[in-house]
Amino acid sequence: MIVQKYGGTSVGSISRIKAVARRVVRTVEQGNRVVVVVSAMAGETDKLIDLSRQITDMPDEREMDLLLSSGERVSSALTAMAIQSLGYRSMSFTGRQVGIITDSSHTKAMIERVEAERLRRVLREGIIPVVAGFQGISASSDVTTLGRGGSDTTAVAIAVALKADLCEIYTDVDGVYTADPRIVKEARKQERISYDEMLEMASLGAKVLHSRAVEFAKKYDAPIVVRSSFNNKPGTLVTREDREMEKIVVSGVTYDKNQARITIMSVPDRPGIAARLFKAIADANIVVDMIVQNVSTKTKKTDISFTVPIADAKKALNITREVSKELGARGVNMNTNIAKVSIVGVGMRSHFGVASKMFETLAKKGINIMMISTSEIKLSCVIDVKDTEKAVRALHRAFIV
Amino acid sequence: MIVQKYGGTSVGSISRIKAVARRVVRTVEQGNRVVVVVSAMAGETDKLIDLSRQITDMPDEREMDLLLSSGERVSSALTAMAIQSLGYRSMSFTGRQVGIITDSSHTKAMIERVEAERLRRVLREGIIPVVAGFQGISASSDVTTLGRGGSDTTAVAIAVALKADLCEIYTDVDGVYTADPRIVKEARKQERISYDEMLEMASLGAKVLHSRAVEFAKKYDAPIVVRSSFNNKPGTLVTREDREMEKIVVSGVTYDKNQARITIMSVPDRPGIAARLFKAIADANIVVDMIVQNVSTKTKKTDISFTVPIADAKKALNITREVSKELGARGVNMNTNIAKVSIVGVGMRSHFGVASKMFETLAKKGINIMMISTSEIKLSCVIDVKDTEKAVRALHRAFIV
Numbered sequence: 001m002i003v004q005k006y007g008g009t010s011v012g013s014i015s016r017i018k019a020v021a022r023r024v025v026r027t028v029e030q031g032n033r034v035v036v037v038v039s040a041m042a043g044e045t046d047k048l049i050d051l052s053r054q055i056t057d058m059p060d061e062r063e064m065d066l067l068l069s070s071g072e073r074v075s076s077a078l079t080a081m082a083i084q085s086l087g088y089r090s091m092s093f094t095g096r097q098v099g100i101i102t103d104s105s106h107t108k109a110m111i112e113r114v115e116a117e118r119l120r121r122v123l124r125e126g127i128i129p130v131v132a133g134f135q136g137i138s139a140s141s142d143v144t145t146l147g148r149g150g151s152d153t154t155a156v157a158i159a160v161a162l163k164a165d166l167c168e169i170y171t172d173v174d175g176v177y178t179a180d181p182r183i184v185k186e187a188r189k190q191e192r193i194s195y196d197e198m199l200e201m202a203s204l205g206a207k208v209l210h211s212r213a214v215e216f217a218k219k220y221d222a223p224i225v226v227r228s229s230f231n232n233k234p235g236t237l238v239t240r241e242d243r244e245m246e247k248i249v250v251s252g253v254t255y256d257k258n259q260a261r262i263t264i265m266s267v268p269d270r271p272g273i274a275a276r277l278f279k280a281i282a283d284a285n286i287v288v289d290m291i292v293q294n295v296s297t298k299t300k301k302t303d304i305s306f307t308v309p310i311a312d313a314k315k316a317l318n319i320t321r322e323v324s325k326e327l328g329a330r331g332v333n334m335n336t337n338i339a340k341v342s343i344v345g346v347g348m349r350s351h352f353g354v355a356s357k358m359f360e361t362l363a364k365k366g367i368n369i370m371m372i373s374t375s376e377i378k379l380s381c382v383i384d385v386k387d388t389e390k391a392v393r394a395l396h397r398a399f400i401v
Numbered sequence: 402m403i404v405q406k407y408g409g410t411s412v413g414s415i416s417r418i419k420a421v422a423r424r425v426v427r428t429v430e431q432g433n434r435v436v437v438v439v440s441a442m443a444g445e446t447d448k449l450i451d452l453s454r455q456i457t458d459m460p461d462e463r464e465m466d467l468l469l470s471s472g473e474r475v476s477s478a479l480t481a482m483a484i485q486s487l488g489y490r491s492m493s494f495t496g497r498q499v500g501i502i503t504d505s506s507h508t509k510a511m512i513e514r515v516e517a518e519r520l521r522r523v524l525r526e527g528i529i530p531v532v533a534g535f536q537g538i539s540a541s542s543d544v545t546t547l548g549r550g551g552s553d554t555t556a557v558a559i560a561v562a563l564k565a566d567l568c569e570i571y572t573d574v575d576g577v578y579t580a581d582p583r584i585v586k587e588a589r590k591q592e593r594i595s596y597d598e599m600l601e602m603a604s605l606g607a608k609v610l611h612s613r614a615v616e617f618a619k620k621y622d623a624p625i626v627v628r629s630s631f632n633n634k635p636g637t638l639v640t641r642e643d644r645e646m647e648k649i650v651v652s653g654v655t656y657d658k659n660q661a662r663i664t665i666m667s668v669p670d671r672p673g674i675a676a677r678l679f680k681a682i683a684d685a686n687i688v689v690d691m692i693v694q695n696v697s698t699k700t701k702k703t704d705i706s707f708t709v710p711i712a713d714a715k716k717a718l719n720i721t722r723e724v725s726k727e728l729g730a731r732g733v734n735m736n737t738n739i740a741k742v743s744i745v746g747v748g749m750r751s752h753f754g755v756a757s758k759m760f761e762t763l764a765k766k767g768i769n770i771m772m773i774s775t776s777e778i779k780l781s782c783v784i785d786v787k788d789t790e791k792a793v794r795a796l797h798r799a800f801i802v
Contacts, residue, residue, distance in 0.1 A: 052482060
């Protein structure tokens with residue numbers, strides 16, 4: 001039993017949908033039972049969002065969900081037709097029809113359970129189900145959507161519910177690389193990667209697989225393969241960590257240019273200051289990534305720097321300015337010309353000297369480090385955006401080849 | 402309580418949707434409770450049909466329904482947002498959510514019942530519901546669509562279920578005219594018309610209101626107003642017949658150029674011949690409109706002529722040719738250059754001489770009548786298509802002004 005999820009570019013045109021149908025049929029002919037999950041055709045969701053923006057800047061989230069869920073319904077019906085036209089039995093299903101029960105957080109609903117009876121029944125009957133991804137239904141019988149990467153989550157949730165052997169995520173890249181191949185020529189596709197590494201990679205900007213789907217898969221130990229629907233290459237297996245993986249210190253180098261750094265200067269260093277600032281920012285639904293607080297000066301003043309997504313930068317800056325006045329800080333500045341470069345690998349846990357080697361590598365290239373943040377399996381440095389490519393190449397050469 | 406249904410052109414763009422929202426709000430401000438029913442934005446359904454045709458000529462009807470139902474979901478969500486942005490509470494609902502329960506005849510489902518509890522509840526809460534027209538749900542929990550004119554039927558069914566005072570059908574014409582105003586300058590909008598007259602008008606080509614919706618309204622005696630969403634003119638009330646109406650002999654002159662006449666010549670005149678022919682045509686899902694059989698000649702041979710929609714003409718011709726050989730007829734011919742002109746009016750029942758006056762009027766203009774068919778409240782003549790406009794003008798002058 002295989003769950004195959006096809007993203008927006010994979011079903012982006014009628015000829016692409018026909019290619020998907022052929023791949024599904026080929027997988028069935030190889031002796032597998034297949035459940036297909038599809039995203040909306042590329043561009044359709046943005047088109048619907050644009051229509052709503054022409055009406056209001058603040059569309060109601062419940063209405064937004066009914067609006068956006070229509071895109072996957074179209075692609076699932078068309079994909080089922082394409083499979084049928086190859087002589088196979090197929091039926092399309094909405095999120096509701098395959099029992100994707102969510103909470104009622106419209107536009108970012110969480111799956112509570114999957115009532116997969118109907119799906120099991122049609123599979124027993126030899127029918128190939130095509131499920132509209134990204135959507136579910138709440139207790140009040142309203143349509144909900146699962147937010148960014150929602151179709152990935154649908155696929156993994158169904159794979160878990162059906163105890164599928166594999167969940168294949170088809171996209172427009174061949175798999176997860178050791179670095180962005182557009183920047184690093186020697187970058188190579190990884191055969192296997194752990195859930196945790198994938199989570200760090202996903203949140204660091206390698207947009208092949210959404211972190212919520214990976215978290216879901218990790219929780220239930222459901223193996224995922226990320227691969228391309230445009231060729232027959234094997235892809236990258238995302239699976240639970242094993243001994244082999246630990247031998248590799250760094251499995252990937254990533255970067256993220258969509259961050260801005262905000263610094264609040266010479267703020268009095270007393271308890272509750274950071275809490276005051278970051279509560280105000282969280283209340284505005286802005287996610288703060290890195291936070292660095294300098295050691296206090298003799299005058300009992302400190303600088304606090306943090307990074308936010310560039311889309312939220314202006315809003316975060318205004319909030320910080322207000323808080324700054326209130327706290328009697330010297331001022332606030334923002335730098336949007338930054339990038340975050342990171343190295344990721346489960347092997348880091350048991351290897352010493354990784355951090356110093358990273359700093360050394362950047363120093364040798366004359367790259368200044370503005371901020372540092374670490375986790376058990378990753379190391380991130382904020383640098384000037386103009387140094388991004390140089391840094392990624394140097395780190396890849398130092399740690400991977 | 403008013404049910405307002407807006408057709409595809411009425412919600413054909415964001416600015417049109419905003420205009421609909423303003424009209425809904427105005428109706429609410431006048432002290433009414435309003436339920437809105439919307440069609441898909443003009444062109445969207447055709448776009449979806451075109452996508453499916455690129456995959457297969459014979460799309461599965463269940464999949465087709467899931468595909469097509471998405472258009473009304475988009476327009477209902479957008480319309481609800483537009484009403485909200487005017488400061489009113491509004492929610493969009495799918496056919497399923499307002500309990501439109503249908504049989505399982507996909508692409509042409511019949512409404513079995515309306516479970517309107519949720520609709521009643523939101524109305525009590527002061528929310529303006531916007532319902533996606535054209536769709537329902539079958540016993541097996543699959544999405545169904547109601548076929549051509551389905552959103553009209555949705556609106557009338559909801560009006561009946563809620564015991565609404567009025568069902569307003571908004572379209573791009575001002576109402577039901579005594580004749581096509583593009584042909585007859587003196588044509589005037591009718592203030593009131595009976596269900597039966599509207600049924601005859603609808604099936605004769607005045608495409609303002611679908612016949613299934615009129616039948617539904619007639620059955621439950623639900624008054625309908627047909628009016629334009631592009632202006633504030635009062636429209637035409639479609640209601641039960643009364644004394645006043647009977648005084649008007651002819652309430653409208655209509656025409657239909659989308660018919661073809663097929664004649665099977667010199668067929669043996671014995672029982673079962675007509676049955677054999679028309680069963681074969683019905684089996685191909687072709688609807689025959691008029692049938693004329695000439696009196697038998699001395700040789701016990703007869704000619705049978707009938708009309709079919711021009712879209713089915715070629716298929717009907719092939720079937721007739723096959724049957725013709727089988728029956729030993731002399732041959733088959735087809736004429737696609739025909740039109741049907743009709744006069745409609747409940748007053749005909751109690752007035753004599755209407756038929757002869759119609760034939761006389763056409764004769765005076767030198768128009769040859771090829772076929773005649775009658776019902777209690779209408780008279781139709783098939784004529785050469787080139788005479789259509791002349792015939793409609795002459796009949797309008799003779800019977801109406």
